[in-house]
Amino acid sequence: MRSPYLHINYDDFNIIIKKLQIILLNLIKTYILILKFSYKESNMKTVIVTGASRGIGKSIALRFAKEKVQMAITCRHNTDMLNEVKDEILKLGSDCICYTGDLSLSDNVNDLFNIIEKTYGNVDILINNAGISYIGLINTMSDKDWHNVMGSNTDSMFYCCRAVIPYMLKKHSGRIINISSVWGNYGASCEAAYSASKGAVNTFTKALAKELAPSGISVNALACGLIDTDMNNCFTDEEKHDIIQDIPAGRMGTTEEIADAVYAISCFSPYITGQIITADGGWR
Numbered sequence: 001m002r003s004p005y006l007h008i009n010y011d012d013f014n015i016i017i018k019k020l021q022i023i024l025l026n027l028i029k030t031y032i033l034i035l036k037f038s039y040k041e042s043n044m045k046t047v048i049v050t051g052a053s054r055g056i057g058k059s060i061a062l063r064f065a066k067e068k069v070q071m072a073i074t075c076r077h078n079t080d081m082l083n084e085v086k087d088e089i090l091k092l093g094s095d096c097i098c099y100t101g102d103l104s105l106s107d108n109v110n111d112l113f114n115i116i117e118k119t120y121g122n123v124d125i126l127i128n129n130a131g132i133s134y135i136g137l138i139n140t141m142s143d144k145d146w147h148n149v150m151g152s153n154t155d156s157m158f159y160c161c162r163a164v165i166p167y168m169l170k171k172h173s174g175r176i177i178n179i180s181s182v183w184g185n186y187g188a189s190c191e192a193a194y195s196a197s198k199g200a201v202n203t204f205t206k207a208l209a210k211e212l213a214p215s216g217i218s219v220n221a222l223a224c225g226l227i228d229t230d231m232n233n234c235f236t237d238e239e240k241h242d243i244i245q246d247i248p249a250g251r252m253g254t255t256e257e258i259a260d261a262v263y264a265i266s267c268f269s270p271y272i273t274g275q276i277i278t279a280d281g282g283w284r
Contacts, residue, residue, distance in 0.1 A: 044095075046070040046120045050103055050160065051130030053081040055229040056179060059255035060127055061085055063263050065092040070120045074099045074112065074130065076152075103130055104151030109159040123167040125266050128157040129179040131197070133231050138192045146193055153197035154204070161208060161219075168217045175266045176212075178205050178221040179258075180276065182284045185223060198223075202276050209274030218273035220265050225280025228252040249281030 047064045051057040053075035061073050062085070071094055075082045079100045089096040097119050101108040116123060131153040134145055157178055168174025183191055184198025202221055209219040226232060226243055232252070235243070244251060261279050278284065 044068065044070050045124040046072070046116070046122050047125040047127070048072045048074075048116070048123060048160070048164070049127045049129060050074045050156065051076075052085055053078040055231065056224070056227065056255045056258050057127075057129040058085050059259035060129060060262050062088060062092065063256075063259035064125075064266075065089040065094040065096070067094070067263075069094050071096040072099065072112070072116050072120075073097075074101070074103060076100070076102055076130070102151075103156035103159060106159045109156070109163050113163045122171070123164050123174070124171075125175045125177070126160060126164045127177045127179070127262060128160055128201075130156050131179065133191065133194045133234070135190050135194075135234055137190060141193060149193040149197050150200075153194070154200045157201060157204065165212070165217070168212075169215055172216045173270070174212075174217040175268075175270075176208070176217065176219040177262055177265050178219070179262075180205070180221040180223040182223050182225050182278060182280050185276070185278075186284060205276065206274045213270070213273050216270050218268065218270040220268070220273060221276045222258065222261055222265065223276050223278045223280070224253065224258055225278070225283045226252045227258060228254055247281045247283045249283075251281065253279060253281060 045067070047069050049057055049061045049064070049071065050073075052061045052073035057073075057075075061071060065071060065088070071089055073082060073085060073089070073096060077100070079098070082098050082100060086096045086098050097115065099112045099115060101111065103109050103112070113123075132149060134141065134149050161176060164174070164176065178201050180201045181194070181198040183195040184200075184202045187195040187199075202223070205219050205221040212219055226240070226247065232240070240252070258279060261277070265277065
């Protein structure tokens with residue numbers, strides 16, 4: 001009579017057990033790698049830089065990209081140039097999304113932050129760099145030109161700050177850095193609108209810093225002097241030479257120097273807030 005129990009080949013059984021152990025070990029290793037990757041992703045800072053297709057904004061974006069962050073960069077028109085900046089950011093090991101649109105329109109800012117919410121889910125640092133200049137007598141300035149300057153330099157800053165604050169309040173931390181100008185402190189002839197807009201940036205920075213300080217969020221501005229950018233190519237070489245003669249450093253600043261300063265400000269303690277920090281080679 002046959003045994004009611006199945007005959008077991010223990011050699012085959014041991015082989016099966018060993019294979020299962022290998023499979024289980026590989027699954028555990030995969031799970032650990034997923035956990036490590038998820039932890040890394042969740043701890044990467046998310047940085048927004050407006051006006052990042054060239055000049056100061058581009059240099060700021062590339063400086064932060066060296067720190068392996070998640071970035072959202074914007075521009076008003078120059079999509080191709082912005083995509084080139086994105087490619088450079090990716091090569092530096094950071095992630096990046098691009099947005100082209102006029103941020104002086106609140107609907108566009110809402111659209112930008114909806115994309116950021118879906119892609120990254122949070123924001124740690126906002127750098128309001130987008131801006132334009134206008135040189136000319138105030139009595140020849142059109143309504144459209146005035147509103148363009150104020151929209152690009154102040155409205156976009158307001159809309160972006162309003163949109164980012166809820167993200168920072170959730171974490172009780174965050175950094176807002178507004179790019180300003182020495183003309184916001186002193187005013188410049190034939191640049192009344194630009195000076196007024198940057199003066200607004202400075203007072204907005206100080207006021208918002210007081211509102212957000214209890215929540216661990218700092219708000220500072222960097223007031224730039226004469227920086228070697230396309231915006232300042234409106235001056236002739238002779239005009240630049242005359243200005244440089246009044247700058248103790250004896251030269252224009254570089255966009256890379258401004259980018260380094262912005263990154264340094266982002267590392268400040270949140271106790272340092274409401275400050276208008278000047279970068280002008282000792283000019284003003």
